[in-house]
Amino acid sequence: MRTFEENLERLAELGIRVGLNLQPHQEVIATAPLEAVDFVRLLAKKAYEAGASLFTVLYSDNVLARERLSRVAPEDLDRAPAWLYEGMGRAFREGAARLAVSGNDPKALAGLDPERIGRAQKAQAQAYEPALKAITEFATNWSIVPFAHPGWARAVFPELPEKEAVERLWAAIFQATRVLEEDPVAAWREHNRRLHEKVAYLNARRFHALHFRGPGTDLTVGLAEGHLWQGGATEAQNGVVCNPNLPTEEVFTAPHRARVEGVVRASRPLALGGELVEGIWARFQDGVAVEVGAEKNAELLLKALETDEGARRLGEVALVPADNPIAKTGLVFFDTLFDENAASHLAFGQAYAENLEGHPTGEELLRRGANRSLIHIDWMIGSEEVDVDGLYEDGTRVPLMRKGVWVV
Amino acid sequence: MRTFEENLERLAELGIRVGLNLQPHQEVIATAPLEAVDFVRLLAKKAYEAGASLFTVLYSDNVLARERLSRVAPEDLDRAPAWLYEGMGRAFREGAARLAVSGNDPKALAGLDPERIGRAQKAQAQAYEPALKAITEFATNWSIVPFAHPGWARAVFPELPEKEAVERLWAAIFQATRVLEEDPVAAWREHNRRLHEKVAYLNARRFHALHFRGPGTDLTVGLAEGHLWQGGATEAQNGVVCNPNLPTEEVFTAPHRARVEGVVRASRPLALGGELVEGIWARFQDGVAVEVGAEKNAELLLKALETDEGARRLGEVALVPADNPIAKTGLVFFDTLFDENAASHLAFGQAYAENLEGHPTGEELLRRGANRSLIHIDWMIGSEEVDVDGLYEDGTRVPLMRKGVWVV
Ligand SMILES: [Zn+2]
Ligand SMILES: [Zn+2]
Ligand SMILES: [Zn+2]
Ligand SMILES: [Zn+2]
Numbered sequence: 001m002r003t004f005e006e007n008l009e010r011l012a013e014l015g016i017r018v019g020l021n022l023q024p025h026q027e028v029i030a031t032a033p034l035e036a037v038d039f040v041r042l043l044a045k046k047a048y049e050a051g052a053s054l055f056t057v058l059y060s061d062n063v064l065a066r067e068r069l070s071r072v073a074p075e076d077l078d079r080a081p082a083w084l085y086e087g088m089g090r091a092f093r094e095g096a097a098r099l100a101v102s103g104n105d106p107k108a109l110a111g112l113d114p115e116r117i118g119r120a121q122k123a124q125a126q127a128y129e130p131a132l133k134a135i136t137e138f139a140t141n142w143s144i145v146p147f148a149h150p151g152w153a154r155a156v157f158p159e160l161p162e163k164e165a166v167e168r169l170w171a172a173i174f175q176a177t178r179v180l181e182e183d184p185v186a187a188w189r190e191h192n193r194r195l196h197e198k199v200a201y202l203n204a205r206r207f208h209a210l211h212f213r214g215p216g217t218d219l220t221v222g223l224a225e226g227h228l229w230q231g232g233a234t235e236a237q238n239g240v241v242c243n244p245n246l247p248t249e250e251v252f253t254a255p256h257r258a259r260v261e262g263v264v265r266a267s268r269p270l271a272l273g274g275e276l277v278e279g280i281w282a283r284f285q286d287g288v289a290v291e292v293g294a295e296k297n298a299e300l301l302l303k304a305l306e307t308d309e310g311a312r313r314l315g316e317v318a319l320v321p322a323d324n325p326i327a328k329t330g331l332v333f334f335d336t337l338f339d340e341n342a343a344s345h346l347a348f349g350q351a352y353a354e355n356l357e358g359h360p361t362g363e364e365l366l367r368r369g370a371n372r373s374l375i376h377i378d379w380m381i382g383s384e385e386v387d388v389d390g391l392y393e394d395g396t397r398v399p400l401m402r403k404g405v406w407v408v
Numbered sequence: 409m410r411t412f413e414e415n416l417e418r419l420a421e422l423g424i425r426v427g428l429n430l431q432p433h434q435e436v437i438a439t440a441p442l443e444a445v446d447f448v449r450l451l452a453k454k455a456y457e458a459g460a461s462l463f464t465v466l467y468s469d470n471v472l473a474r475e476r477l478s479r480v481a482p483e484d485l486d487r488a489p490a491w492l493y494e495g496m497g498r499a500f501r502e503g504a505a506r507l508a509v510s511g512n513d514p515k516a517l518a519g520l521d522p523e524r525i526g527r528a529q530k531a532q533a534q535a536y537e538p539a540l541k542a543i544t545e546f547a548t549n550w551s552i553v554p555f556a557h558p559g560w561a562r563a564v565f566p567e568l569p570e571k572e573a574v575e576r577l578w579a580a581i582f583q584a585t586r587v588l589e590e591d592p593v594a595a596w597r598e599h600n601r602r603l604h605e606k607v608a609y610l611n612a613r614r615f616h617a618l619h620f621r622g623p624g625t626d627l628t629v630g631l632a633e634g635h636l637w638q639g640g641a642t643e644a645q646n647g648v649v650c651n652p653n654l655p656t657e658e659v660f661t662a663p664h665r666a667r668v669e670g671v672v673r674a675s676r677p678l679a680l681g682g683e684l685v686e687g688i689w690a691r692f693q694d695g696v697a698v699e700v701g702a703e704k705n706a707e708l709l710l711k712a713l714e715t716d717e718g719a720r721r722l723g724e725v726a727l728v729p730a731d732n733p734i735a736k737t738g739l740v741f742f743d744t745l746f747d748e749n750a751a752s753h754l755a756f757g758q759a760y761a762e763n764l765e766g767h768p769t770g771e772e773l774l775r776r777g778a779n780r781s782l783i784h785i786d787w788m789i790g791s792e793e794v795d796v797d798g799l800y801e802d803g804t805r806v807p808l809m810r811k812g813v814w815v816v
């Protein structure tokens with residue numbers, strides 16, 4: 001049994017060696033919540049041990065965000081630090097690795113005007129586009145590493161005192177990221193091998209669509225022309241094989257933006273704008289979610305879906321077995337990185353270039369039938385009650401998952 | 409008597425309203441040491457109260473700096489985040505205000521290889537140039553606001569426990585920045601008025617030289633052709649009148665690099681490389697300090713004066729009345745921003761473009777008789793025992809200061 005400090009150090013090492021697969025002399029640009037200072041210092045130490053040339057970190061601060069959202073003139077909400085994100089995008093294209101330390105208080109913006117939050121987030125998303133584009137195109141190796149933010153821990157364990165909640169969340173993070181394995185780096189090698197096996201299987205089949213069936217769900221998701229399944233470690237354009245998400249359990253691809261039909265019910269809540277959107281359901285027609293609702297905080301999701309024409313269409317469909325280490329924690333994490341990897345999911349909005357042959361961008365994505373948008377919002381639809389079939393164009397079906405687990 | 413919190417809030421307000429003179433809807437880009445998080449949040453609050461549209465802060469971390477300097481490959485020391493500073497420079501030119509929170513541990517890099525530090529600092533300075541150029545050209549309104557960093561407090565009050573040292577340093581900062589006045593904003597308005605009055609007086613007189621006389625001092629400092637006196641609030645190119653330094657007590661101009669004659673004795677110790685150089689004296693001939701000595705740590709100063717040909721010549725002469733709030737603290741601050749503003753001073757090394765008509769740079773500085781060097785080291789020569797005269801070319805003299813205070 002390892003101590004907490006040993007596990008934390010292993011997680012940091014995993015983030016640098018497996019997540020980023022940082023190369024000697026490479027620069028790192030990290031983003032993190034201010035609460036993560038000590039963990040960031042540990043990551044920086046591991047990065048320099050791995051031969052990093054420069055580790056730059058940009059901290060976000062919920063206190064400043066609240067101050068701004070509650071005070072500034074409405075038109076000033078349209079302002080975002082474009083100068084910063086343009087620079088980041090350039091740095092990624094020139095070889096800097098991107099490390100995101102994730103984990104935040106889902107209630108950070110609670111009580112603020114959702115209209116103002118939406119307006120600010122739209123401006124932020126637009127300004128961030130040059131950086132996001134470099135990331136989604138895998139211009140460089142990147143990874144997201146989780147941090148047990150106290151606000152996050154309070155949300156996951158509302159009944160516990162904060163200190164204990166943080167300890168429990170770290171323990172869950174260690175389990176979800178395979179840090180507790182005898183040799184975490186070897187465990188990830190094996191995990192990546194299994195994910196790549198599924199990816200190879202699905203890419204060989206070239207299904208025309210997927211069919212999800214479960215309580216409240218009867219949904220056919222057409223796949224884009226020349227779609228590619230991805231999952232596990234990915235080779236970025238700079239030739240470095242990285243694990244963008246720690247944890248990751250999914251294999252995913254690009255839906256066809258005009259061929260999604262039927263109804264679907266979310267299996268888990270979605271954290272959005274500091275609140276939880278619960279009980280999401282949607283009806284799709286010709287690829288568009290023509291009806292969307294939720295039992296709680298529906299307006300937050302509906303607001304985001306107004307962003308642009310592509311916001312109500314799908315940019316991602318992902319298959320995740322229900323018997324994975326994240327699902328096994330038995331927790332709802334209130335965090336997309338974890339919850340999406342606990343279950344099969346869909347994403348409203350932008351498709352990933354990596355999910356199409358030749359990795360097209362811009363208008364070419366649309367021509368292939370993949371989706372474009374300023375948003376990308378994952379929401380979970382898989383569970384032990386959901387079956388998934390692969391459909392060939394002639395209607396032949398192949399069972400892929402039964403009761404949430406792989407049958408291929 | 410106001411509480412500590414009230415004084416801190418007034419300092420933050422002074423930084424935003426007087427230092428930056430922040431305009432409604434203006435963006436702020438702040439830099440600060442990580443230890444200053446709470447003070448930064450207070451500054452951001454005041455900025456948003458004053459109508460800021462966006463307050464972005466970039467934190468520096470001595471822990472990461474030490475980690476890097478002690479670990480990376482030698483050639484990786486040449487790396488610096490150019491992408492970040494180019495973006496900052498652009499943002500300043502596009503209207504963002506620049507707020508620097510100053511105060512750091514003078515021993516932050518103690519014990520590290522000076523050669524590696526020098527190499528990293530050179531790369532940093534080169535990468536920072538686009539931002540620094542926008543700042544020194546006053547493309548936008550900017551200000552430096554002091555923060556009582558624990559490491560700085562330990563240096564100023566080595567005999568006190570840290571907590572008490574920090575309290576004492578804050579008290580000294582409040583006094584030096586006129587925060588303790590009944591109405592600090594009004595006090596700064598009056599202070600700026602008086603500094604501008606002196607600047608106008610001195611620029612109208614067009615003295616050929618200044619003459620300092622006191623214990624161990626009988627020094628004539630020729631002034632450069634077309635020299636300009638500066639001091640107090642400055643109008644930036646965006647039309648905003650800001651106070652770049654809080655505190656500031658000086659009016660200053662460019663000496664003639666070849667017309668300095670006589671002897672001079674420092675009135676206060678000089679903090680250099682984390683140590684105090686005490687009892688400095690010098691003899692000038694044809695503008696060059698042909699003899700320089702000190703009672704303690706002379707070698708630190710002498711080493712710096714070897715930097716280049718201009719290092720033993722003067723780049724600045726500044727008049728500061730002896731009865732100013734910084735001198736009244738009776739402290740050595742180990743920080744140029746404070747120590748130089750405690751007394752009339754000279755600087756070995758580089759002259760400021762702003763101190764010459766037309767703001768020339770490079771070779772043109774030399775043609776005007778102003779000095780060039782890679783160093784700029786301010787050292788204090790004024791006190792209640794020092795008189796200053798203005799000299800016209802025909803030898804006529806006008807008393808400017810008697811017993812260290814203005815008589816004009
Ligand atoms: Zn996904
Ligand atoms: Zn996704
Ligand atoms: Zn000065
Ligand atoms: Zn100076």
